Amino acid sequence: MNKKLILVVIGLIALCVLGINNSYAYTINDPLGDFIGNQAFEIYGMNISSTTNTITFDIYSDYPQTGHDITWNGNVWHTFAGDLALDLNGDNVYEYGVAFTDHNGLVAGGVYRVASWDISNDYTPSWGYSDWGEIVTIDESGADLIQMASLGWEDIAGDAPKYKWSTTINASAFGLTDLNGQNFNAFYSVATCSNDNIGGSYTATPEPASLSLLGLGLLGLFGFGRNKKNR
Numbered sequence: 001m002n003k004k005l006i007l008v009v010i011g012l013i014a015l016c017v018l019g020i021n022n023s024y025a026y027t028i029n030d031p032l033g034d035f036i037g038n039q040a041f042e043i044y045g046m047n048i049s050s051t052t053n054t055i056t057f058d059i060y061s062d063y064p065q066t067g068h069d070i071t072w073n074g075n076v077w078h079t080f081a082g083d084l085a086l087d088l089n090g091d092n093v094y095e096y097g098v099a100f101t102d103h104n105g106l107v108a109g110g111v112y113r114v115a116s117w118d119i120s121n122d123y124t125p126s127w128g129y130s131d132w133g134e135i136v137t138i139d140e141s142g143a144d145l146i147q148m149a150s151l152g153w154e155d156i157a158g159d160a161p162k163y164k165w166s167t168t169i170n171a172s173a174f175g176l177t178d179l180n181g182q183n184f185n186a187f188y189s190v191a192t193c194s195n196d197n198i199g200g201s202y203t204a205t206p207e208p209a210s211l212s213l214l215g216l217g218l219l220g221l222f223g224f225g226r227n228k229k230n231r
Contacts, residue, residue, distance in 0.1 A: 028200035105140025
């Protein structure tokens, strides 16, 4: 009976730690089928997780790492992945950005503080059409590099979603040492055409520590019960 209880505790902790990524139960969901144009622009959701001093954003979409070409009347517009935009003070102005590709003098993985953003209209070719007006990237001339964040791109097995962007940012990028209780407003346009985007709010909580306390608490109860039985 005691061994079974230990296995149940370990299983519950494992499910809590792994469940979000494996089941695609997103922290922030995006409506399916709301993309404009090609299926490549579909965003499925964004998972956000945090420790005391790091925050991780996982964005799931069908957009390839190499970008996607839009063809119109024989002309080709090569779009590339947008940057992740973050607002920490709740004024709905995104003062931080994370570059997801090398572009406009910026390096992929770079965390920047910004005063203004380029929008999808800024990238529309003269022969093309886009008036979504959503923020998509930042430019080297208007951005202050703070630090480099980890950045990864994963090709997911299956078709929905196909890919995952992952970036982990250290609290020091925001001038903080403890992210517990810090609110983040996040916004992401899948590409420079902004044919799909996702946004929402997340309050950082040190989940690994909480889960560890949960596990220790359950194991403590198990130990107490065993000692009581042996008296």
